[in-house]
Amino acid sequence: MNNVGINKIAVFSECYSHNLGDGVIFDSISFLLSNFGIEAVPIDLSGRESCSASMVQEIDASLFTFVRNVMRVPIRRYGTLRKLCSTSKWYLYDMQKTHDRWSHIIKSVDAVIIGGGQLLTDIDFGFPPKIFKVAKLAQYYKKPLCILGCGVGSTGWSLVARNIYDYVLRRAEYISVRDEDSLNMIRNRLPSSVKVNLHPDVAFMINxxxxxxxxxxxxxxxxxxxxxxxxxxxxxxxxxxxxxxxxxxxxxxxxxxxxxxxxxxxxxxxxxxxxxxxxxxxxxxxxxxxxxxxxxxxxxxxxxxxxxxxxxxxxxxxxxxxxxxxxxxxxxxxxxxxxxxxxxxxxxxxxxxxxxxxxxxxxxxxxxxxxxxxxxxxSPKILECAQKKILSAMSDCVQILKKS
Missing domain, CATH: 3.40.50.2000 (Glycogen Phosphorylase B;)
Known part of the structure; x- marks a missing residue:
């Protein structure tokens, strides 16, 4: 298919995570976009720049990694300590590290997708500030933003995370999630006029x-x-x-x-x-x-x-x-x-x-x-039906982006 005006989309996900299931999610989104003649540009929300780099256990001399290694057990045990560590690392180190790269990529693409995986969570305040940063950059460079096939954390959101996600969701041109619980949680946060779509996890396209x-x-x-x-x-x-x-x-x-x-x-x-x-x-x-x-x-x-x-x-x-x-x-x-x-x-x-x-x-x-x-x-019919729903959702997303 030819697509006028949308040729390249930055896809923010955990694409270079150690957990390779996250990489499969990005691969699936990339495949779906390719059906519409669109190139997916991978950007890892956690700042990793390649899969190979994330898989190699390198020595990181940063103060944050040293503290994390020393405090690994108590950090894992106490939620408040995890959030403090995660928040400090982002605002004092990672945000500056990623700003120029994310800005350059978002400026050069036609749209932005926050796509796939359990990204709308607040377990350790890891994702909220990063997703907020993506939304602010998309707004600054006047790029349409979509939330595609994400999951919403079952543990709930803190007050700060709620405000962040409300901001992001209200500015998204298209929103879809991968399960009923996520759908209900987001619907409760948004006006009834905002449509939230439901479709299967994009990884069901893998075959x-x-x-x-x-x-x-x-x-x-x-x-x-x-x-x-x-x-x-x-x-x-x-x-x-x-x-x-x-x-x-x-x-x-x-x-x-x-x-x-x-x-x-x-x-x-x-x-x-x-x-x-x-x-x-x-x-x-x-x-x-x-x-x-x-x-x-x-x-x-x-x-x-x-x-x-x-x-x-x-x-x-x-x-x-x-x-x-x-x-x-x-x-x-x-x-x-x-x-x-x-x-x-x-x-x-x-x-x-x-x-x-x-x-x-x-x-x-x-x-x-x-x-x-x-x-x-x-049940081949169940899988076929799931894949049709995913393709339909991506088609809707692309059509909305074309009109933005």
Whole structure:
């Protein structure tokens, strides 16, 4: 398709995050825009300038990194301290570091999209000031702004974050979200005259531009994808009193059960170093108990993650986008819900029945999950319907931008 007046759009997201699911979100937006002859310019909201740079563990001599490393445990434990650290780092260091680059890019493009992922959150006041900065620069350079396929944090917004997001949302030419809860939260913040659109997570487009041959020869291969206990504790009170040893042993028990049942487990991570560290701890415990499993190399790009997932005909996962990728590639998936967004995103495509609560990790033996895999039925029509909705939303967004 030819598109008059809109040739290049700056897409602000977590595109270079250690969590490669965020990279898949940007890749999907880029693919969607390419259907309209538009180039997507990636900009990472956290200031990372490339995926390779973010994946390499370099020594950062800044005062903020030193403090963060020394205070890592208390920062993670106390929300107020996390917010103080995040706010100080942004206003005293990162804002100046990113200003010139963001200004140059926004000035040179035709529009700005804040796109995909759980960006409208206020867990540690990480995103509000950055998104505010993007909106102010878009306004300054007179570039239309869109919010595309974002999620809204279930933990609520502080007063400052509410004011920031109200400012941004009221100036957006187009707003869409990826789940019903996010839709309701935003609608409650805006006048009824402001339209808020709902469509599936853009990552459900992945099989339209990433195709890999599936491992159909060995249906006894099962993937396990999980993350640190800390992530669970942010959203699940039942996990607050859980020790890390107990958490790791939950996965050890399940994987042992899969081995005994004749499965060949493969542990695959989403790229984040802490995910990989957790996986290594589980593998060490399995080895010590006489069970040998495969730990896939830590993927360093979204393409590497997709290749690893394509080889897993069965996947039990806590990282939401690992599940989305695997499902779109045609594999069997059991998504574990540890954050309300997981149920919300899968429900929005009509696949809420696939989701299993994280609490079931306590009480279920492997045969429970094996039975789900045995009875798993793919629905190409559901995926096709989801993709049509995503394409329609992007078409609406582009048409609105053309009129702006």
């Amino acid at each position: 339209q531009f990433q195709n890999y041959s599936l491992n159909l020869s060995d249906n006894k291969v099962v993937g396990f994808n999980f993350q640190p206990l800390l992530n669970f504790k942010k959203f699940l009170p039942s996990f607050n009193s859980l020790s890390n040893d107990t958490y790791l042993n939950l996965w050890v028990r399940l994987i042992q059960g899969a081995c005994v049942a004749g499965y060949r487990p493969v542990i695959v991570t989403n790229g984040h170093p802490l995910d990989y560290e957790t996986a290594r701890s589980v593998v060490d415990r399995l080895n010590a108990s006489g069970f040998q499993v495969v730990l896939a190399d830590r993927p360093l790009s979204s393409e590497a993650l997709i290749r690893q997932l394509a080889d897993l005909p069965n996947l039990l996962c806590t990282r939401m986008h690992a599940g989305i990728i695997s499902y779109c590639l045609g594999n069997k998936v059991i998504p574990i819900s540890w954050d309300p967004k997981v149920v919300g995103v899968w429900s929005n495509v009509g696949l809420e029945d696939l989701v299993v609560s994280a609490e079931d990790l306590f009480i279920r033996e492997w045969n429970y999950f094996e039975n789900i895999f045995d009875n798993f039925v793919h």
